[in-house]
Amino acid sequence: MRKIIMLFTIVFLKTVSFSFGSFVQEDLRVALNKFSGKKVFFKAQKGSLFVEIGDGLEKVTIEVPEGQVKTVTMNNSYLSFEGEKSNIIRVYQGEFDSVFSISRNGENFSPYRGDLELIIYEKQIMPVNSVQSEEYLYSVVPSEIGSYFPEEAIKAQILAARTYLYHNIQNYKYKEFDLMDNVNSQMYLGMERENSKINKLVDNTVGEIIVFGGKPINALYHSTSGGITANNEDVWGGNPVPYLRSRDDRNNEEKSPRKKWTTSITKAELSKSAGFAVKKIKVLSMNNGRVITLRLIGKDKKTVTGNEFRRMVGYNKIYSTQFKIKDAGENFVFFGKGSGHGVGMSQYGAYGLAVKGKKYREIIFYYYTGVEIKTLKNG
DSSP, X not given: OEEXXXXXXXXXXXXXXXXXXXXOOOEEEEEXXXXXXXXXXXXXXXXXXXXXXXXXXXXEEEEEOXXXXXXXXXXXXXXXXXXXXXXEEEEXXXXXXXXXXXXSSSSSOEEESSEEEEEEETTEEEEEEEEEHHHHHHHXXXXXXXXXSOHHHHHHHHHHHHHHHHHHHHTOOOSSOSEESSTTSOOOOGGGGOOHHHHHHHHHTTTEEEEETTEEOOOOEESBOTTBOBOHHHHHOSSOOTTOOOOBOTTSOTTOTTSSEEEEEEHHHHHHHHTSOEEEEEEEEEETTEEEEEEEEXXXXXXXXXXXXXXXXXXXXXXXXXXXXXXXXXEEEEEEOOBSOOBSEEHHHHHXXXXXXXXXXXXXXXXXTTOEEEEXXXX
């Protein structure tokens, strides 16, 4: 069904207020970067959809019945859909519980809640999902933590994820949308990642965020601290953040697969990453068992931070900055502990504390120094 309609557009401004008792950030605009490209497929997965083409007062709308697949392509500087051209295409739910799914190849579709907008971003089609903040967390939390974790640990993760969301919105860096669907924001994979247990826990903690000085904190978290969390300045430099202080985490991470680890890297491999032949590695400074700076020595010399070294070699090889090094001839062998940057809450530490009987609020107060928990409400 195709028709021309005249309508007035109501614009909802991005407004985030932290006078507690109000909760104004209902809809998020999340860029689905994993589906960006010159061609995007979408389907009315459940219920019907309405597609709106154009950005003026006069728009063309097309109904998409349940089960139908549609294609949007990019031609030069505009989007093309069903013979219509525009620089923006909006896909709305036809019914309150309609679900759209999206694909890059027209074969493997992923379902998402809410509405969809297709825009031109960095010379490609960028799908942008408009979704309620709490429903966004339905997907984010199970993407970051396993449903097998104790409930109190999951609730602590929910508060950290929700707070990280609000902190990012307050300090947003994108003009066309609020967040990315990847680690630049938080991993967001739509309904395929949802878990009924976690959805219920999100609902049970609705609106609860972690604050310091009346503002949402940068609620950083990581997999495993290796027995002690890191001060923020020991990882990234800069000024100390009062709530991101090192904490003793011994005996809390027994379930972590990365409590201890060993990695071997050839000197040839490291030399390729460094850009010159590396013969030796010298640790220059450490704090709380973490490498702060080290020097690569060989045909040239290079001094890097522990975090820069991880990035250079690969986060999937050097799991944390807690490591010691052995020169084994053709290889360097790294004996390490923990996984991730080590700042803020340890997820496996939260697991251990929950097993010991700690409630989620106690876990939050343990890992984030001097914070409060406040509740935002629908306003």
